[in-house]
Amino acid sequence: MTAVGQGKGGRAGARRATLATVADLAGYHVSTVSRVLNGTTVPGARSASSAAAERIRQVAREVGYVPNAQAAALRRQRTGMVGVIMARMTDTVAATIYEGVERAAAEHGYQTLVMNSWDDDETRARCVDLLMAHGVDALIHGDALADGSSLQVLERSGLPFVLVNRGAGAYPSVTADDRGGGRQAAEHLLALGHREVGVLAGLPYAGNAIERTRGFCETFAEAGHPVRPDRVVPTTFDSAGGRTGADRLLRAGDGPTALFAVSDAAAIGALGSLRDQGLHPGRDVSVVGFNDMPIAGDLTVPLTTVRSPMREIGERSVALLLAVMEGEPGEVVRFPTELVVRETTGPAPGLTRGR
Amino acid sequence: MTAVGQGKGGRAGARRATLATVADLAGYHVSTVSRVLNGTTVPGARSASSAAAERIRQVAREVGYVPNAQAAALRRQRTGMVGVIMARMTDTVAATIYEGVERAAAEHGYQTLVMNSWDDDETRARCVDLLMAHGVDALIHGDALADGSSLQVLERSGLPFVLVNRGAGAYPSVTADDRGGGRQAAEHLLALGHREVGVLAGLPYAGNAIERTRGFCETFAEAGHPVRPDRVVPTTFDSAGGRTGADRLLRAGDGPTALFAVSDAAAIGALGSLRDQGLHPGRDVSVVGFNDMPIAGDLTVPLTTVRSPMREIGERSVALLLAVMEGEPGEVVRFPTELVVRETTGPAPGLTRGR
């Protein structure tokens, strides 16, 4: 295993150029090179002569010098990376929030190091450890447990962090106003005359799902039409979960006339279930989703849903994190949601449907 | 700025425990601690006594020692991280592939460091630099330009890399058999009697889009019904792109009777366009997508599409990367696709449609 034999092209095996390489070639000391390349315009006015600076930059470019972030991180005690934990990237909601996070972080000179926790406790814990090992300066936690149980270790570690998408207790977090969104969905269905409704309630330990369900159910209860407990079924957030849940709710003889899904993907799964049973969304059974993901409006029967500003939520979480890193107190931020009425909802059919 | 003032709980300001901390407390030398904690079961069998090992592990646990990956990476010349560049995570295809990558990488003890390039040249280049700076051991490139122009720098750098999702020339890559998939879509539509078809062709510089379009068009040409060039419109891969493209194709007086979209999202966008024009998918206009993302089968009119094993592609790319890192030659892998016929395709209507 002598030669490195990777890229066929260049000087394979020749290790990356370091400060020393540049210093030698340019005829300066590494410290000078470092200062030039870092543009240390800071206090001591430790600037190099412009001649030196130019020469050094020239050489650096020639040898393709890329600073070793590891070494730099070791010396200054910061990596410029923030860790991001998400349940899974194929959840469009998570992905969109993440895009917001990445963009905002980049704007402030931070890299993001993402990991998928798969909503699994052990993996979640391992993520935190790994991210800490890689020296992230802070953490954005996208899949906290509603009871905050996963966060105590984190808090003890002293690593600054904020929650996003799923809140938990008083921990600093940025989410949609999930409860309010649930209420909006409920009010809409109530206004359409629906009385017997079901909820595809999402994961029972996810703060956002809980709040959405709560807002929805309490609104129906206040209107004098409490949601039957057996009509609130836990699901995953994806379409498969929505489908299974809807199957269960609709196959029962006295199915509900409307469904509220705590995610658009689950709502689409419910649409699949409806279709299989020959039911038409918006006419036979109404369906309301959550988030308003981009395809919602393009469906052949466009989805009524509660819009949440996902990307903004991601961006805001970075701002909040930065504040927390500065030692500021850290707040609980909730973005208002907006009901988007399309065609999967319609007036309630006669109290008892056939079939 | 004396106290650190982050986590309120624990010993804030107390820096992370290091090897030295553990060594002192356990009464051993840091080198011994290092060996124990790394389980250096390697060749020299220079193991520590089990007494020492136990004590050391005990102490490490007590003080919550987390190794500093930066420092370790500096010393051994590897970080255990592979960089991943994707156009954007909200593209479900990219996200799914990434999930495969992450999982497979983790299985082999690697972390992934993802970045979104937004399909922008400058950003793409910056991603590579940043990933190199962070010392990734290798790179998985998910948004190569078809002409390979973005890859020469990379090749020169000597960093091992493979392409995924979008191939380019003879560079090692893992993709679906995009051309074959395009053919399958075409054969299906031909069999249904469609002669006048349009293509939502994706980004003109993306290898996968190009190949899918090519496979499709060549099959129609071979059948004696070449696709009119003005009916092949470039689009983005998302639903907005598909919608705009379909609007353009269908608004022309003599619209095609079928559309092939190089992504499911674009296909769904096309469905939106159809709906707006009062056209029924599968009856008035047939639509074929690509990838078979999970919701495809749950749509109210389920989507006919060409299935590609996205997650597997991601996983395989890691395997290939590992091989390349070992100095093996690096191949071009293409996974076969499978046509999934659902309900957005049907027999071609009379040669000229009304309206």
Place this chain on the structure above:
DNA sequence: ACGTTATAGCCAAAGGATTGCACAACCCGC
């Protein structure tokens, strides 16, 4: 012409983990 002050650049010490080498103690056999 000499003292004073910038300026440009070098020196060397971290920072935390890994690892080849050296060393001491111990075991065994004869």
Place this chain on the structure above:
DNA sequence: GCGGGTTGTGCAATCCTTTGGCTATAACGT
């Protein structure tokens, strides 16, 4: 009881950058 072979540990160099301290030179004022 001593040589040869293990075995468990310690020593110290090394990876690359950053940065406070320091020196030498140049510039400037009177």
